[in-house]
Amino acid sequence: MSSSSTAVCEPTPLAPSEKILQDVFGYQSFRIGQQEVIEAVVEGQDCLVIMPTGGGKSLCYQIPALIMPGITLVISPLISLMKDQVDQLNANGVAAAYINSTMSREEVMETFLAMREGDLKLVYVSPERVLMRDFIERLYETPLSMVAVDEAHCVSQWGHDFRPEYAALGTLKQHFENLPIMALTATADDTTRNDITSRLGLTNPHDYLGSFDRPNIRYTLLEKHKPMTQLTRYLTGVRGQCGIVYCNSRKRVEQIAGKLRDSGVRAAAYHAGLDHDERGRVQESFQRDDIHIVVATVAFGMGINKPNVRFVVHYDIPRNIESYYQETGRAGRDGLPAEAVMFYDPSDLAWLRRCLDEKEEGAQKQVESHKLNAMGAFAEAQTCRRQVLLNYFGEYREEPCGNCDICLDPPKRFNAIEVAQKALSCVYRVNQSFGVGYVVEVLRGMQNQRIREHGHDKLTTYGIGREHSHEYWVSILRQLIHRGFLTQNILRSSTLQLTEKARSVLRAEIELELAVPRLDVAARSAKSDKMANRHYDKKLFAKLRKLRKAIADEEDLPPYVVFNDASLMEMAEILPTSQGEMLAINGVGHRKLEKYGSVFLGVIEEHLMAGISER
Template identity: 85%
Template sequence: MSSSSAVCQPASLLASEQILQDVFGYQTFRIGQQEVIEAVADGRDCLVIMPTGGGKSLCYQIPALMREGLTLVISPLISLMKDQVDQLNANGVTAAYLNSTMSREAMQDTYRAMQSGEVKLVYVSPERVLTRDFLERLYDMPLSMVAVDEAHCISQWGHDFRPEYAALGTLKQHFDQLPVMALTATADETTRNDIVSRLSLVDPHTYLGSFDRPNIRYTLQEKYKPMSQLTRYLGGVRGQSGIVYCNSRKRVEQITEKLCDNGIRAAAYHAGLEHDERARVQEGFQRDDIHIVVATVAFGMGINKPNVRFVVHYDIPRNIESYYQETGRAGRDGLPAEAVMFYDPSDLAWLRRCLDEKDEGPQKQVESHKLNAMGAFAEAQTCRRQVLLNYFGEYREEPCGNCDICLDPPKRFAAVEVAQKALSCVYRVNQSFGINHVVDVIRGMQNQRIREHGHEQLSTYGIGREHSHEFWVSILRQLVHRGFLTQSIVRSSTLQLTEKARAVLRAEVELELAVPRLDIATRSAKNDKLANRQYDKKLFAKLRKLRKAIADDEDLPPYVVFNDASLMEMAEMLPTSAGEMLAVNGVGHRKLEKYGNVFLGVIEDHLIAGIDER
């Protein structure tokens, strides 16, 4: 059945710029937003690729207010629906959602509001949208447009294919004149073409934004003693919001327990927890009651929290798309943020072994390709941002200056002698032990395992005492990468010499290796400049305290009141009137009316106290 009678025609009730300023409180559009908004407001289908935090939501929220009728937003996660609706309502926009957490009465009330035109946007899951009951209701509603969020889920070539998305292409059969907008942050060219085909988009206006998030610093640490590395890193970012991703539920729980034992406010999140516990953790994180969430990839897709300052990958992700999405949860407010990955090649080998156990077929080939690309990113000796952007087809000639490779370029040294010590030790322990035991022998450690095997009697015992454990682990890994050693997965990752090692042992070739990178203490001038904006830090702290009190009183996440970037701008501009407050990004008329006086009062009291102190 095809229907166009229920589809509302475009109506420029308000200019997009006026809505942006009056409703959402922003002075200017970000790159790409306005052209997309005008295209869909004119009734065109759209494909929008924008990075996480790039402002995708406004691309359909503003046209929803420009056009007559109801905008349907298809979103995969209940938490994201609630978050978006809370923020829209806080800005004075009538929005609602339909999901399985609601009572029958609440759902009926929402349906009535949709029918009568009382709401402008309604968020629904892909599973609900194509049920017979829901479609029959839609025929009688004044539909304006449909926005499909996380649209990469519809493609078999995407990193997160979801069967429930596959049927969304039939929407065009039901409503052939209905403008449809597909939005995602992560889609290579093959995935983009698949989205257009599967959603039956007609001559879509396509916006391919930059995948670059310049405020995020990408850094990688070699994974030696990951728990102590993580604890040390978190000690330097105390009080800030962050996410630590792991590849297993067991590891999530172990790390959370250890962090809590060290006095760090952390909570675990994974799909194996009870629903109420997951909801408690997510809400506590949204409201800044919990600073750090340790999670599997089950966490975060529905998080719209702008003030996440760091994301740590305790384990390497399975593909670059996941890595990009997960790191993109940091710094959504545009302020400096950091993405740290702990990398051990054996983690990559474990993921490959898991993949090998899957049935042969196109899906396995896709996953293998993506895993290899992730490994290449982790082992890159060139600018990480260039590697990341190149993967998505965005080519940059200049290095970014804001990743560990740019900030601390790998230094080379003549490494024949060091390599000989390492290779000789592998040989002396009969090529039957893994990296850590070989390092213990080289460094002359005294432990039970060395004594059990009599390895303290070897000629290579203690020949590398002058270097740290981390140094020798790095050397051995580089020798694996360069093909002088192999790690046998079937023999518990034991090190074995290759034929290529013979020439090094005989000093018949020259060899350079990278000086081991033992930490990520460096900081970029670029991010320091951002971090050292000239704002009143004492006032910023007072404004955050006020925001938290208001948010708790209204049962909202603090950033729904104002985000950190808005508070920082207030502490920088020091507004003392309603007109000056409206010039702050993120302050629209509704928020000025609701919160303006109390925030202006705190700013005024702070300024008076400053005068009195002088």
């Protein structure tokens, strides 16, 4: 009887970074770009990291912080962001702390002592504090391994959120010449990237420019007609989900938040005019899922690390694509399907241009004008919105994305010479002295005192467009403006006036095609989404979310610090019944398995047993 020996293959040992990724943070593999950045900084190289919001930037410095001896200093712009990051690190068993103005002198001194003794791995501070002389002196006594500058676009005057205190951070290289510095941001064009490198004094940095694409986000634009009605209709379709509604003024924020609360929606207002305690209360309530919707100005968001934001609505058009990209990027950070909806009215863009015109001439005004024009081009695009967005950042795509309103419901064209003649004739007949709304009322034959006072109910164009809705004619007039047949005179309350090009339409000398007006988003939102069709047990998912909320409330933490939605969805899909299977779930590391594993496994087992007994 012959015997044969079988060679046993030893598993390849994990690199230190991979072991930390799995054991501490609970992820099975790196995202694209993370590992190469980690290896570069561990070797002592400066780094410039451009990754999309939700792309995993924080792990690029958190993992090296656990590999390298000494402390990693993280420069962060907001107290809320520091606290959120430290809470999550502590939940994973990492020694991290922050120093900010909410702390007592005793607490600050205790943290300084822990830094000097090397008891911490990461310390978060603001740029203002880093630049204080006494803080620099304390850093000389601290075993530093690296510095991470988060939201690094604030360093550059060409960025969309320039901050002078950030620009001064280049002095760190003068104090600590050989200390590696990592600059991280989600949005920076080529000019901004070069400026960041120069101002921070980065030496031959490892540049990582990731994709700006967030494929799980659906980009949708709605023509703005009755925005409050449109918003209410949209929110009805996403009831129970968390989202942000951005507005360009504090007054509008207050009005919309009030109306939503009156209609039974768990909503709150957030803007810079509120006192510090109220802003903190709103942000914490949102983080903990106690309120579902925040209506806000741009003051809200940079510190939001909430992974389960399912939608972002722009009630008004933003001032630049960088802001739009960052704000929409707060949706779907967990990788699950999310939506970015913008309500667009060209008059909003005209208002922003008027505001810009009032600024003094100079390079900064030119930059802002360029960025605003690019935002307008995005809003008025008739091609794939994701392609327009990515092209702006220098990332060119040949294929349309299949997950924006233009791709899901391509604009239909029609022979528009007759409707255009009606619209242009009406503008002419009212002496080119009225705005869009009034011209539409005349076209539709509305009976009101203003029309009668002007005698416009006697015009040949009165009522010639009554077969179409108000929204239809607004869309036609806007397209005629975009195509250069009409202009809006900003100095005369945006009255409509014919251009020289309009003659060829009125005389039917050219062919003209326009897009069939889009009057609602419902049909597009109802279209199937491949990512949304994951096969997971939705009843179990709801039970796991309820358990998570109870644990989070008891431990005084935001729910996603326990586990994020993506981890719960994976549990409801894979149905783990052992600690080993639970550890294979993304987002479940050893510390969280030890703290929460048994209770979550208990709910899963109970759910499975209930299912068997029902059969």
